[in-house]
Amino acid sequence: MNSWIDIPQNSDFSIHNLPYGIFLRDEKPTPGVAIGDYIIDLNAAAKVGVFTDLEFDTSVFESDFLNDFIDCGKDAWTSLRHCLIKELTAQGNLFEFKEKVIVDRLSADMCMPVRIGDYTDFYSSIEHATNLGKLFRPDSEPLLPNWRHIPVGYHGRASSIIISGTPIKRPSGQSKAPTADTPSFGKSKRLDIELEMAFIIGKSTTLGDSININNAEDHIFGKVIFNDWSARDIQGWEYVPLGPFLGKSFASTISPWIVTMEALEPFRCESIPQEPTVLPYLQYEGQKNFNINLEVGITPEGDEETTISESNFKYMYWNMAQQLTHHTVNGCNVNVGDMMASGTISGRDQHSYGSMIEISKGGKEPMELKNGKTRTFLEDGDTITIRAYCEKDGVRVGFGECSGKILP
Amino acid sequence: MNSWIDIPQNSDFSIHNLPYGIFLRDEKPTPGVAIGDYIIDLNAAAKVGVFTDLEFDTSVFESDFLNDFIDCGKDAWTSLRHCLIKELTAQGNLFEFKEKVIVDRLSADMCMPVRIGDYTDFYSSIEHATNLGKLFRPDSEPLLPNWRHIPVGYHGRASSIIISGTPIKRPSGQSKAPTADTPSFGKSKRLDIELEMAFIIGKSTTLGDSININNAEDHIFGKVIFNDWSARDIQGWEYVPLGPFLGKSFASTISPWIVTMEALEPFRCESIPQEPTVLPYLQYEGQKNFNINLEVGITPEGDEETTISESNFKYMYWNMAQQLTHHTVNGCNVNVGDMMASGTISGRDQHSYGSMIEISKGGKEPMELKNGKTRTFLEDGDTITIRAYCEKDGVRVGFGECSGKILP
Numbered sequence: 155m156n157s158w159i160d161i162p163q164n165s166d167f168s169i170h171n172l173p174y175g176i177f178l179r180d181e182k183p184t185p186g187v188a189i190g191d192y193i194i195d196l197n198a199a200a201k202v203g204v205f206t207d208l209e210f211d212t213s214v215f216e217s218d219f220l221n222d223f224i225d226c227g228k229d230a231w232t233s234l235r236h237c238l239i240k241e242l243t244a245q246g247n248l249f250e251f252k253e254k255v256i257v258d259r260l261s262a263d264m265c266m267p268v269r270i271g272d273y274t275d276f277y278s279s280i281e282h283a284t285n286l287g288k289l290f291r292p293d294s295e296p297l298l299p300n301w302r303h304i305p306v307g308y309h310g311r312a313s314s315i316i317i318s319g320t321p322i323k324r325p326s327g328q329s330k331a332p333t334a335d336t337p338s339f340g341k342s343k344r345l346d347i348e349l350e351m352a353f354i355i356g357k358s359t360t361l362g363d364s365i366n367i368n369n370a371e372d373h374i375f376g377k378v379i380f381n382d383w384s385a386r387d388i389q390g391w392e393y394v395p396l397g398p399f400l401g402k403s404f405a406s407t408i409s410p411w412i413v414t415m416e417a418l419e420p421f422r423c424e425s426i427p428q429e430p431t432v433l434p435y436l437q438y439e440g441q442k443n444f445n446i447n448l449e450v451g452i453t454p455e456g457d458e459e460t461t462i463s464e465s466n467f468k469y470m471y472w473n474m475a476q477q478l479t480h481h482t483v484n485g486c487n488v489n490v491g492d493m494m495a496s497g498t499i500s501g502r503d504q505h506s507y508g509s510m511i512e513i514s515k516g517g518k519e520p521m522e523l524k525n526g527k528t529r530t531f532l533e534d535g536d537t538i539t540i541r542a543y544c545e546k547d548g549v550r551v552g553f554g555e556c557s558g559k560i561l562p
Numbered sequence: 563m564n565s566w567i568d569i570p571q572n573s574d575f576s577i578h579n580l581p582y583g584i585f586l587r588d589e590k591p592t593p594g595v596a597i598g599d600y601i602i603d604l605n606a607a608a609k610v611g612v613f614t615d616l617e618f619d620t621s622v623f624e625s626d627f628l629n630d631f632i633d634c635g636k637d638a639w640t641s642l643r644h645c646l647i648k649e650l651t652a653q654g655n656l657f658e659f660k661e662k663v664i665v666d667r668l669s670a671d672m673c674m675p676v677r678i679g680d681y682t683d684f685y686s687s688i689e690h691a692t693n694l695g696k697l698f699r700p701d702s703e704p705l706l707p708n709w710r711h712i713p714v715g716y717h718g719r720a721s722s723i724i725i726s727g728t729p730i731k732r733p734s735g736q737s738k739a740p741t742a743d744t745p746s747f748g749k750s751k752r753l754d755i756e757l758e759m760a761f762i763i764g765k766s767t768t769l770g771d772s773i774n775i776n777n778a779e780d781h782i783f784g785k786v787i788f789n790d791w792s793a794r795d796i797q798g799w800e801y802v803p804l805g806p807f808l809g810k811s812f813a814s815t816i817s818p819w820i821v822t823m824e825a826l827e828p829f830r831c832e833s834i835p836q837e838p839t840v841l842p843y844l845q846y847e848g849q850k851n852f853n854i855n856l857e858v859g860i861t862p863e864g865d866e867e868t869t870i871s872e873s874n875f876k877y878m879y880w881n882m883a884q885q886l887t888h889h890t891v892n893g894c895n896v897n898v899g900d901m902m903a904s905g906t907i908s909g910r911d912q913h914s915y916g917s918m919i920e921i922s923k924g925g926k927e928p929m930e931l932k933n934g935k936t937r938t939f940l941e942d943g944d945t946i947t948i949r950a951y952c953e954k955d956g957v958r959v960g961f962g963e964c965s966g967k968i969l970p
Contacts, residue, residue, distance in 0.1 A: 272721050277804060290803070298802050303745050304736055308804035309717035309811070313680050313895050314769055323770040325892035328712055328841065337711050339841045361722055361813065362731040388892065394706050395698070396685060396716035397805025403717070403894040405769065433736065433747050484733035484796065486811040487721050 157242040158249055159256070161190035166543055166552025167259075170420075172238055173376070173411035173553075174220055178263040183218040186257075187238060188411050188554075193259045194238065194248070196223075202251040204241060208233050219269040220412070221491045224356050224375050231356070231375070235416060264410035266317050267378075268354055268491040273315060274481060275350075275382060275402075275495045276307040278472035280426070282500040285512045290390065302430060305472035305480045307497075310382075311403035315493065318409050318556045322383055324534065325404035329387035342385035344517060345532040345560065349450050349508030349540060351467055352380040352495040353474050354412055361487040367438050370475035371415060373488065379409035379448075379542045379556035380495045386511050386531070406495075409542070409556035417551050421445045421544040423468050432476075435483055442473035446553075448499060448542050450508070452523065455535030460523040462513060465499050465506045467542070534562040565650040566657055567664070569598035574951055574960025575667075578828075580646055581784070581819035581961075582628055586671040591626040594665075595646060596819050596962075601667045602646065602656070604631075610659040612649060616641050627677045628820070629899045632764050632783050639764070639783070643824060672818035674725050675786075676762055676899040681723060682889060683758075683790060683810075684715040686880035688834070689908040693920045698798065710838060713880035713888045715905075718790075719811035723901065726817050726964045730791055732942060733812035737795035750793035752925060753940040753968065757858050757916030757948060759875055760788035760903040761882050762820055769895040775846050778883035779823060781896065787817035787856075787950045787964035788903045794919050794939070814903075817950070817964035825959050829853045829952040831876050840884075843891055850881035854961075856907060856950050858916070860931060863943030868931040870921060873907050873914045875950070942970040 155169045167173065167188040176183045177193055186193040199205060200212035210230040214222035223230070241248035248255060277283055280297070283306075287296030300306065324345060330337040356375030359365060365373055382402060389401025425443040446467035451459040477494060498508040507513045510531055513521050520528035532538070537559040543552030563577045575581065575596040584591045585601055594601040607613060608620035618638040622630035631638070649656035656663060685691055688705070691714075695704030708714065732753060738745040764783030767773060773781055790810060797809025830849040839845075854875035859867040885902060906916040915921045918939055921929050928936035940946070945967040951960035 272719055287803075300738075300745070300799055300802070304800055306800065306804055306807075308807055309719055311680055311717055311894060312720075313897055313900070314893075316769065323893050326772075327892045330708075336838070337708070337841065339843060361724065364734075385892070391708055392712055392714065393803065393805075394708070395695075395801070395805070396714055397801075397803070399714075399716055400889070400892040400894065403889075404892040430744070433745065435747060481808070484735045484793070484808040484812040485722075485731050486719060486808065489721055492721070 155239065155243055158245060159189055159192060159242060164550060165190050166550065166554050168550050169239060169242055170549050171413060171417045171551040172235055173413045173417065174267065175411045176219060176265040176267045178265060179257065183265045185215045185217070185220055185223060188259055189242065191259050192256050193262055195255050195257060198255045199248060202247060202254060204247040204255065205237060208237060220267050221269050225490045228356065228372060231414060232416065264317055267410060267412050270312045270315055271489040271492045273310045273312040273493045274307050275310045275497060276305055276472065276477050277497040278305055278470050278477065279497055279500050280471040281469065281502060282498040282508060282512065285500060285507065289511060289516045302428070303432065305477045307477065307481065308397045310406070314403055315406045315408060318407055318558070320407065321559045321561045322405045323561050325385050325388065327385060327388035327400050328391055330391045337391060342387055343531070344386035346384045346386050346510045347450065347538050348382035348384055348498040349448055349463060349465060350380040350382050350495045350498055351377055351446065351542065352408060352493045353377045355488045355490055355492040358489045359482060359487050362485040363487070364485060365479055365482045367436065367475050367479040370478045373478060374415050374474060376412040376414040377418065378412055379540050379553050381407040381538060381540055381556050381558060382495060383407065407556055407558045409553050411554050413551060413553055418444055418544065420546055420549065421551070425473060426471055428471065435479060436476050438475055442475045443468050443470060446542050446544050448540065451539045452529065453537040453539065454523065454527055454533070457527065458524050459539065462521055463505060463507055465501045465508055467499060469499055469501050470496060532560050534560050536560050563647065563651055566653060567597055567600060567650060572958060573598050574958065574962050576958050577647060577650055578957050579821060579825050579959040580643055581821045581825065582675065583819045584627060584673040584675045586673060587665065591673045593623045593625070593628055593631060596667055597650065599667050600664050601670055603663050603665060606663045607656060610655060610662060612655045612663065613645060616645060628675050629677050633898045636764065636780060639822060640824065672725055675818060675820050678720045678723055679897040679900045681718045681720040681901045682715050683718045683903045683905060684713055684880065684885050685905040686713055686878050686885065687905055687908050688879040689877065689910060690906040690916060690920065693908060693915065697919060697924045711840065713885045715885065715889065716805045718814070722811055723814045723816060726815055726966070728815065729967045729969045730813045731969050733793050733796065735793060735796035735808050736799055738799045745799060750795055751939070752794035754792045754794050754918045755858065755946050756790035756792055756906040757856055757871060757873060758788040758790050758903045758906055759785055759854065759950065760816060760901050761785045763896045763898055763900040766897045767890060767895050770893040771895070772893060773887055773890045775844065775883050775887040778886045781886060782823055782882060784820040784822040785826065786820055787948050787961050789815040789946060789948055789964050789966060790903060791815070815964055815966045817961050819962050821959060821961055826852055826952065828954055828957065829959070833881060834879055836879065843887060844884050846883055850883050851876050851878060854950050854952050856948065859947045860937065861945040861947065862931065862935055862941070865935065866932050867947065870929055871913060871915055873909045873916055875907060877907055877909050878904060940968050942968050944968050
């Protein structure tokens with residue numbers, strides 16, 4: 155597919171992608187679609203008549219968030235995608251009004267794409283759960299008895315989910331050194347990342363209803379990169395018996411562009427076999443995993459970036475359909491804009507682990523960065539950048555970047 | 563204080579109370595204040611000029627939720643309270659337009675009073691934490707090492723918080739009997755209640771900021787009764803290592819009227835001494851506990867009610883100011899309308915326990931109800947009603963009821 159817009163080779167935002175985001179235009183949060191180094195302003199496009207053939211109310215693009223558009227439903231998403239592909243490959247209204255409708259992406263300020271209702275974090279990588287189990291509970295079996303039966307998850311804090319580029323203030327809190335008798339208060343000394351992806355609910359349910367696994371993906375609008383910053387010292391002291399709390403709730407960063415399930419469709423792949431067989435409500439047909447390359451880079455203040463992890467979303471033991479089906483099996487309702495993160499995505503070897511606590515074996519083996527630096531956990535001034543992309547048969551669909559810098 | 567409105571003796575909604583709620587008027591959710599068996603329609607009152615002397619924008623009463631009013635700040639809450647007391651004790655505009663502004667409370671349909679952003683559940687009763695520890699971890703010390711240092715809490719599901727009177731569908735899920743090798747799927751057989759109260763955030767903070775314990779109560783608008791329905795069989799299997807999830811997220815019920823901190827002011831009381839001394843950021847001055855009587859009644863289908871628990875909010879080991887200070891000490895931001903529940907409020911003896919699993923000692927000792935019935939956990943058709951009230955020197959400030967019926 156050739157477009158009259160100049161799309162750099164190897165751009166994450168090819169015409170096969172068309173992800174949605176919210177950018178600032180004249181200080182107003184505005185829905186847009188990324189294409190190459192540009193953004194299509196959806197509100198401006200609606201106003202000049204690019205979408206006259208579409209059957210949903212395009213005043214949803216006047217909103218500060220994508221929730222209203224997402225709530226229009228799957229047919230609306232598909233029709234807009236087809237319309238944009240047509241408009242980008244032929245010279246129609248979009249071409250005619252391009253000066254008004256198309257803006258520069260590289261200089262745009264991005265905002266939160268959705269108003270998040272509830273946020274859930276899963277724990278669905280078997281390598282990560284095993285690695286963390288060894289570190290947090292060294293004297294017992296690392297994988298707990300429920301792990302292979304349940305896509306284990308927990309509720310997280312929605313208010314502190316922030317957009318890529320927002321700096322992170324190092325959190326303070328209680329922790330207790332293994333050798334100490336009592337806890338102490340101070341800045342976290344074991345500040346870490348978690349390499350995750352998150353999906354965004356596209357279709358609400360009513361309290362008391364459950365989502366069948368065969369329809370689960372119909373309730374998913376798209377995905378973003380997710381960095382679940384974690385203060386390991388705070389987490390280690392607080393997490394029994396009710397789970398992580400302040401060790402996580404100070405910040406989680408997402409990438410600004412939501413890549414739709416439709417754009418990800420060509421990148422489905424085989425999954426890891428689940429042993430033992432899961433209960434019937436979690437059994438599925440077809441391929442529910444996705445081949446999405448993931449990379450984590452760390453950039454110390456004033457220095458160059460070192461890649462510290464290369465992982466892949468395909469390593470997930472539990473897939474999104476299973477997570478969402480499990481989440482609603484008790485009748486829990488979900489709403490458009492809710493976010494559900496994967497949990498840390500670790501592969502099999504140390505260079506594919508999704509957190510620094512895993513890579514550094516609990517802080518005991520520093521990782522080597524460029525220019526002679528080393529790290530166990532994050533230091534002030536460090537910037538973490540996560541990138542994600544799919545590539546197949548010359549087609550690239552990427553997520554851009556999810557980055558954040560640690561402030562003292 | 564005498565009012566020209568007829569207020570029944572012993573009403574929860576005395577002139578000392580004036581709690582806020584949202585009721586349906588002509589099918590439109592409308593902010594109101596309860597007084598005796600009546601509701602003052604705040605939007606109608608604003609329209610006929612009752613609030614002309616107030617310095618905040620009373621168009622906030624056109625909203626479907628109280629968030630916009632709450633966001634006006636503490637001075638607005640206080641000035642409205644004083645105005646209402648004046649209008650109820652003298653014959654002014656409210657008296658003149660009473661036909662338009664005052665409606666019957668007993669026949670009113672109530673709605674969710676606030677749009678909840680995030681919901682947090684604490685675990686702050688030492689008796690409950692000890693009792694549950696014995697039941698869930700019989701082979702180890704019931705109170706975990708962090709419990710006396712941290713007001714332990716976790717994030718809960720906001721979407722499934724519902725208003726009193728909404729029926730509860732018995733949840734399904736995975737559980738594993740202690741004697742079974744593998745989990746099975748089915749309706750919960752150990753459906754329980756948790757007697758809690760929740761406070762509502764009245765003043766937002768910015769990500770990265772913390773609330774000092776001396777100012778913490780300024781961030782609290784008021785309180786409701788909270789029933790954190792719990793499926794103990796689902797919870798027992800899923801909760802390690804990340805905490806309760808589907809065992810809780812199918813429903814939590816709140817009472818419809820938010821009793822303000824100002825109305826609760828006369829009912830402050832001494833607290834339980836905290837041993838060992840807590841870390842400095844959690845140390846406070848003055849009385850931060852409140853004497854609020856709590857009662858739980860169970861009514862089997864077509865039968866009469868039996869009171870199964872009489873507890874009191876004063877039993878809290880950790881107070882609200884400590885909970886909120888701890889919650890934000892890592893920089894986590896809070897928003898107006900966020901809800902924070904106490905955790906189950908148990909007293910020292912079996913008749914003051916706040917959950918059926920505690921009263922029935924893990925389901926082993928059935929409690930006796932009227933007319934020869936017994937219960938360990940909830941059966942289909944059972945209605946649970948929680949009541950809460952303060953009383954002192956002839957002044958009564960109550961919360962009304964928080965009730966829900968179990969559907970199969």
